[in-house]
Amino acid sequence: MVTTTAAQFSVALRRHLDRDGGALGPLPDWAAPAALVPLYRAMARTRAFDQKAVALQRTGRLGTYASSLGQEAVGVGLAAAMREEDVLVPSFREHGAQLWRGVTMHELFLYWGGDERGSDFAGPRQDFPVNVPVGSQAPHAAGVALAFRLRDEPRCAVCVLGDGATSKGDLAEALVFAGVWRLPLVVVVSNNQWAISVPRARQTAAATLAQKAIAAGIEGEQVDGNDVIAVRTAVAEALESARAGHGPRMIEAVTYRLCDHTTADDASRYRDDAEVSAHWPEEPLLRLRTHLHAAGAWSKEAEEALLDACREEVEREAAAWLATPPQPESAIFAHTYAAMPEELRRQASEAAAP
Amino acid sequence: MTATELTLVQAVNAALARAMTEDPAVIVLGEDVGADGGVFRATEGLLARFGDRRVLDTPLAEAGLAGLAIGLAAQGLRPVLEIQFSGFLYATLDQVLNHAARLRNRTRGRLSCPLVIRTPSGGGIRAIEHHSESPEAIFAHVPGLRVVAPSSPSQAYGLLLAAIRDPDPVIFLEPTRLYRATREAVTDDGTALPLDRCRRLREGADVTLVAWGGLVPEALAAAETLAAEGIGCEVLDLATLKPLDEAAILASVGRTGRLVIAQEAPLTCGVAAEVAARVAERGLTALRAPVQRVSGWDTVMPLPRLEQAYLPGAARIAAAARRAMAWT
Numbered sequence: 001m002v003t004t005t006a007a008q009f010s011v012a013l014r015r016h017l018d019r020d021g022g023a024l025g026p027l028p029d030w031a032a033p034a035a036l037v038p039l040y041r042a043m044a045r046t047r048a049f050d051q052k053a054v055a056l057q058r059t060g061r062l063g064t065y066a067s068s069l070g071q072e073a074v075g076v077g078l079a080a081a082m083r084e085e086d087v088l089v090p091s092f093r094e095h096g097a098q099l100w101r102g103v104t105m106h107e108l109f110l111y112w113g114g115d116e117r118g119s120d121f122a123g124p125r126q127d128f129p130v131n132v133p134v135g136s137q138a139p140h141a142a143g144v145a146l147a148f149r150l151r152d153e154p155r156c157a158v159c160v161l162g163d164g165a166t167s168k169g170d171l172a173e174a175l176v177f178a179g180v181w182r183l184p185l186v187v188v189v190s191n192n193q194w195a196i197s198v199p200r201a202r203q204t205a206a207a208t209l210a211q212k213a214i215a216a217g218i219e220g221e222q223v224d225g226n227d228v229i230a231v232r233t234a235v236a237e238a239l240e241s242a243r244a245g246h247g248p249r250m251i252e253a254v255t256y257r258l259c260d261h262t263t264a265d266d267a268s269r270y271r272d273d274a275e276v277s278a279h280w281p282e283e284p285l286l287r288l289r290t291h292l293h294a295a296g297a298w299s300k301e302a303e304e305a306l307l308d309a310c311r312e313e314v315e316r317e318a319a320a321w322l323a324t325p326p327q328p329e330s331a332i333f334a335h336t337y338a339a340m341p342e343e344l345r346r347q348a349s350e351a352a353a354p
Numbered sequence: 355m356t357a358t359e360l361t362l363v364q365a366v367n368a369a370l371a372r373a374m375t376e377d378p379a380v381i382v383l384g385e386d387v388g389a390d391g392g393v394f395r396a397t398e399g400l401l402a403r404f405g406d407r408r409v410l411d412t413p414l415a416e417a418g419l420a421g422l423a424i425g426l427a428a429q430g431l432r433p434v435l436e437i438q439f440s441g442f443l444y445a446t447l448d449q450v451l452n453h454a455a456r457l458r459n460r461t462r463g464r465l466s467c468p469l470v471i472r473t474p475s476g477g478g479i480r481a482i483e484h485h486s487e488s489p490e491a492i493f494a495h496v497p498g499l500r501v502v503a504p505s506s507p508s509q510a511y512g513l514l515l516a517a518i519r520d521p522d523p524v525i526f527l528e529p530t531r532l533y534r535a536t537r538e539a540v541t542d543d544g545t546a547l548p549l550d551r552c553r554r555l556r557e558g559a560d561v562t563l564v565a566w567g568g569l570v571p572e573a574l575a576a577a578e579t580l581a582a583e584g585i586g587c588e589v590l591d592l593a594t595l596k597p598l599d600e601a602a603i604l605a606s607v608g609r610t611g612r613l614v615i616a617q618e619a620p621l622t623c624g625v626a627a628e629v630a631a632r633v634a635e636r637g638l639t640a641l642r643a644p645v646q647r648v649s650g651w652d653t654v655m656p657l658p659r660l661e662q663a664y665l666p667g668a669a670r671i672a673a674a675a676r677r678a679m680a681w682t
């Protein structure tokens with residue numbers, strides 16, 4: 001018998017900032033402090049939004065809400081790498097990416113407050129809405145990317161999903177399409193180590209999630225998902241390559257969910273507080289802030305002014321949302337079809353005059 | 355323009371070619387639809403004519419394909435997805451129900467899903483397991499979808515064109531056993547049929563026979579038998595199962611006072627039940643006899659050797675009509 005190596009694979013892990021915000025070797029050219037400040041601001045804005053949304057849920061005004069506390073660098077980093085004309089196909093925890101792309105706080109409050117108008121984005125008109133059935137958005141993103149390919153448009157689709165979602169066939173099938181057709185698709189796995197109560201190790205026996213792409217003939221890599229420089233750089237490189245016709249990539253951003261799964265969850269039932277505390281020193285805002293301080297590009301005053309501005313914005317947006325009248329009851333019939341069929345019209349008038 | 359004699363599957367092919375010619379946004383995709391022309395040949399010749407950017411041979415992944423088509427449709431393309439056999443349509447349910455059917459509603463019209471999923475449907479061709487399903491009721495239950503079931507070449511042509519031009523998702527169920535059963539003169543002039551109208555195939559004073567897809571020829575045969583017995587049947591081909599052409603059904607029952615509904619799918623919670631309920635709600639006073647349903651049994655679709663014991667045919671439809679006649 002003779003055995004030779006049929007194929008060999010490896011998965012790289014990329015990181016630019018160490019835990020304390022120090023640069024690991026030279027930073028990418030784009031990552032000068034002045035360019036990093038807007039990313040820091042966006043992450044702080046996301047965190048302020050999350051905080052307000054959770055508070056509004058606690059007081060019974062918002063519905064169940066999925067915070068992105070601790071994962072802000074993933075959403076902001078990937079969105080900052082995208083072009084306006086690209087299309088975001090998110091999960092339900094990508095407020096940072098959505099806000100960066102021009103979805104408004106008002107729209108996010110509407111959606112999480114249970115109003116369909118929150119998915120009628122005035123800004124990124126072609127971005128997909130929040131996706132609740134875990135992982136099922138992956139083939140949509142492949143379809144969007146295929147449309148770009150068929151029309152020869154230099155645009156990319158970016159799909160974001162969680163570590164749990166990588167267990168679904170949806171992702172496997174989307175990667176099959178993307179691999180075979182070399183689609184302009186970038187998949188970002190926001191690996192926050194937990195799928196509600198299921199830890200990463202119980203989700204799959206695979207050593208990394210990135211390697212699931214390799215099986216489909218797609219490059220997969222890991223990045224430190226709490227290092228916004230690493231996330232933005234990796235996604236930007238993947239997008240550039242995809243845009244140039246070199247096909248898809250999958251990036252596993254390794255991060256940590258510092259909050260409960262949603263406001264309906266109590267993570268203390270399945271996760272040690274000590275584990276959470278151990279992850280706080282690695283959180284993405286602290287890391288970038290430390291880096292910017294050391295570079296002389298940030299100050300205590302700047303921080304205070306930013307937090308004030310964020311607080312002021314979320315309070316203003318929350319108040320405006322709370323003052324928004326609900327849709328009329330007849331709105332449930334609207335947009336079921338482009339033109340309302342007779343039977344639905346009959347039901348709508350029955351609902352209006354019972 | 356002259357009419358050509360076409361089989362149902364050729365009419366499907368002609369409608370696809372016509373739709374692709376008139377609208378560059380229309381693309382055809384599915385397993386083996388390209389070089390092979392589809393396992394039933396519904397897409398034959400399209401690859402050569404329209405090229406591999408309009409006709410896509412895909413990997414084997416039905417759920418993913420439905421999701422992929424949703425992404426294409428949201429981008430303004432008009433994908434026509436072929437699911438090779440009826441049993442594999444079930445794999446698309448998550449994508450069709452949770453996404454295709456509600457994308458327009460949940461984005462308040464910002465994104466929509468002009469998608470057609472075509473699949474051969476029903477039994478009667480001695481196929482292997484999972485190839486003879488009648489899944490229409492499962493999809494007809496879903497808000498946001500249209501469900502269409504042609505029964506003749508000219509109807510397949512006109513309804514498929516309409517389905518492709520429609521701005522919402524359509525499940526298009528082609529009766530496998532009628533693919534090559536007959537030929538009919540079809541004028542390939544791009545004329546579509548409405549997606550909310552049934553077809554009256556025969557007039558008669560005594561009983562309304564409602565059927566669709568593969569059972570339409572059975573209903574017509576039953577009507578022929580019954581005519582010899584002096585029982586006049588009006589035969590309605592439902593054609594569009596969602597939305598239902600309720601007005602035409604009520605009008606017919608108003609004329610005959612008796613209703614037999616024939617479906618190949620299992621009995622419970624089928625489309626026939628919906629037709630019966632509409633008549634009970636809005637046409638009861640016209641009825642001179644209880645509504646009669648003729649259907650497949652509430653069993654698993656049997657393998658070919660017992661297939662005929664499952665499939666409702668002309669004899670059972672005629673017997674139901676006689677039962678209705680016996681009331682008054």
Ligand SMILES: Cc1ncc(C[n+]2csc(CCOP(=O)(O)OP(=O)(O)O)c2C)c(N)n1
Binds near residue numbers: 132134135162164165
């Ligand atoms: C198909 C599906 N199954 C179950 C759920 C309920 N659910 C919502 S989120 C979630 C865990 C998702 O984990 P992951 O993909 O890691 O994303 P994360 O919530 O950690 O961001 C589950 C089980 C769902 N929404 N969809």
Ligand SMILES: [Mg+2]
Binds near residue numbers: 164
């Ligand atoms: Mg997770």
